[in-house]
Amino acid sequence: MTYADTLNSSLQEWENWVLRRHKKIPNNKGLFVLTCMDERLPIEQVLGLQPGDAHIFRNAGGLVTDDVIRSAALTIHGFGTREIIIVTHTECGMLGATGEQITEKIEQATGVKLSEIALDPGLPEFRLPAEAVPRWWKTITDVDEATLEQVEALRRHPLIPKDVVISGYVFEIETGKLRRPGHILANMVSKAFSR
Numbered sequence: 001m002t003y004a005d006t007l008n009s010s011l012q013e014w015e016n017w018v019l020r021r022h023k024k025i026p027n028n029k030g031l032f033v034l035t036c037m038d039e040r041l042p043i044e045q046v047l048g049l050q051p052g053d054a055h056i057f058r059n060a061g062g063l064v065t066d067d068v069i070r071s072a073a074l075t076i077h078g079f080g081t082r083e084i085i086i087v088t089h090t091e092c093g094m095l096g097a098t099g100e101q102i103t104e105k106i107e108q109a110t111g112v113k114l115s116e117i118a119l120d121p122g123l124p125e126f127r128l129p130a131e132a133v134p135r136w137w138k139t140i141t142d143v144d145e146a147t148l149e150q151v152e153a154l155r156r157h158p159l160i161p162k163d164v165v166i167s168g169y170v171f172e173i174e175t176g177k178l179r180r181p182g183h184i185l186a187n188m189v190s191k192a193f194s195r
């Protein structure tokens with residue numbers, strides 16, 4: 001192997017990296033991750049992901065919104081993604097208030113009625129009736145239940161093929177550990193003694 005061969009092979013590798021979408025090369029793990037925007041959740045570290053491994057979508061709560069469906073559909077049908085992982089977390093900001101409270105607060109702060117404006121500036125046709133606005137914020141009351149609901153929402157969605165593997169986890173801010181929804185080890189220990 002000449003030195004030029006070595007150079008050419010590393011150039012080829014670089015070209016494949018840059019032209020991944022063009023060449024229909026999926027991300028390294030064929031993975032789409034949905035998670036919360038919270039700065040206490042270091043998602044790459046939590047899942048052991050390296051640059052290039054996954055498409056990562058972060059929003060308030062790590063909850064399924066229209067743009068999650070849009071992005072998941074694009075990465076699955078266009079870019080070879082075969083698996084989705086949802087990571088929510090304890091102490092999430094979306095646990096604290098109701099949609100009604102958030103709507104009231106933001107309408108007061110901005111002086112606009114959310115049902116009267118274009119929520120997506122590129123889609124002025126897309127308006128929500130006033131009664132649906134609180135649900136648009138997507139607040140949650142139980143993070144474990146909410147995680148399972150997000151998994152189900154994606155599984156049931158007609159744009160997500162049935163053979164895409166979808167899993168959900170809760171990241172515990174207090175312990176820095178991931179858990180399966182409902183598998184709260186502290187609770188399980190106390191139950192063992194009460195049997």
Ligand code: ZN
Pocket residue numbers: 036037038060061062089091092093094
């Ligand atoms: Zn959060």
